[in-house]
Amino acid sequence: MIKSGYRSFLYPDKRIGDIMKNIKRSISVTLLVLLLLSIFSYTCSAVTYFEQDGFYYSQSSSTTADLQGRSSEDADLVIPKEFSEVYVTNIADSAFEGDENIETLSFGKAILLERIGFYAFKGCINLSSDVSFAGRISTIGTSAFENCTALKTVVFNAYVKSIPDQCFYNCSSLENVTLNDRIESIEKFAFANTKLKEITIPKSVTSINSTAFNGCDGLVIKGYRDSYAQQFAEDNGYDFYILDPLLGDTTGDGNVDIMDATYIQKYKIGAQGYDLTEYQRRCADVNRDGNVTVRDATLIQMKLAKYDVDF
Numbered sequence: 001m002i003k004s005g006y007r008s009f010l011y012p013d014k015r016i017g018d019i020m021k022n023i024k025r026s027i028s029v030t031l032l033v034l035l036l037l038s039i040f041s042y043t044c045s046a047v048t049y050f051e052q053d054g055f056y057y058s059q060s061s062s063t064t065a066d067l068q069g070r071s072s073e074d075a076d077l078v079i080p081k082e083f084s085e086v087y088v089t090n091i092a093d094s095a096f097e098g099d100e101n102i103e104t105l106s107f108g109k110a111i112l113l114e115r116i117g118f119y120a121f122k123g124c125i126n127l128s129s130d131v132s133f134a135g136r137i138s139t140i141g142t143s144a145f146e147n148c149t150a151l152k153t154v155v156f157n158a159y160v161k162s163i164p165d166q167c168f169y170n171c172s173s174l175e176n177v178t179l180n181d182r183i184e185s186i187e188k189f190a191f192a193n194t195k196l197k198e199i200t201i202p203k204s205v206t207s208i209n210s211t212a213f214n215g216c217d218g219l220v221i222k223g224y225r226d227s228y229a230q231q232f233a234e235d236n237g238y239d240f241y242i243l244d245p246l247l248g249d250t251t252g253d254g255n256v257d258i259m260d261a262t263y264i265q266k267y268k269i270g271a272q273g274y275d276l277t278e279y280q281r282r283c284a285d286v287n288r289d290g291n292v293t294v295r296d297a298t299l300i301q302m303k304l305a306k307y308d309v310d311f
Helices: 002-010 012-045 228-236 258-268 278-284 294-304
Strands: 050-052 055-059 064-070 076-078 086-091 104-106 131-133 153-156 176-178 198-200 220-223 239-242
Touching: 055 086, 220 228, 228 239, 239 278, 258 278, 258 294
Parallel strands: 064 086, 076 104, 131 153, 153 176, 198 220, 220 239
Antiparallel strands: 050 055, 055 064
16 A cells, blocks of 8 residues: 555656546547537528529528528519519518618519518618508518618508517608508607608507607697597697597587587687687588588587487
């Protein structure tokens, strides 16, 4: 035991050398494994791109394709339906970002398109044609059309439920937006810094971020009585135009009674305190001839008396 311990003490460098060799061997094996994993990961994540008819695309499945961009510089961009029977269902993130050659854009042929990616058309500053979302489009990514400064008109005729953050932010020429009744929410800065002067918001909308219309000076929101749009307008200081006035409710108290007929009569003789706002005028014009007259007051009285009056 003494001799063995003595030899160990005399040759410490040999033992240390063996330990160092084992450590180097372990490090080498570890580095090799990491290198192989890295190569394998890159191979699995690599995307193969194809070019056809002036477009770049990749396959997301055996039958579907992601549109990645284009090689042409044509002013007219028509999103294709397919590439060799591989159908376009997605426009990839940033696919056409910053393409200043695009002046017109059509989704009409892409009948199976479902998604428009993040930043897909951001900064297409010469895109000036009407943009109509139709067909099966259901998702639009954040900032998809941000800084499209020549864009004037947008129409939603698709399955989109949410207009995302900054979707049309700083589209400084945008004046006309048509929403369909599938829209449920309008997110942060969606239409901020545009030229929108009015927008009709359907009853289907139940969420609007307070910043959605920042910078839209003088905006008038059109909508329906007791809708979320009306509440939003009132809470955020926007003028609200009611599309479905309660005919006969001249006083604006939510009911039609004899006081409404009396109000019209006093208005017609110029009684003090009986002026009509634009909304009151629309409610009072029960025969819809464009004028408020004693005839409207008479029709209200007849309605209250259960006569068959159509309003």
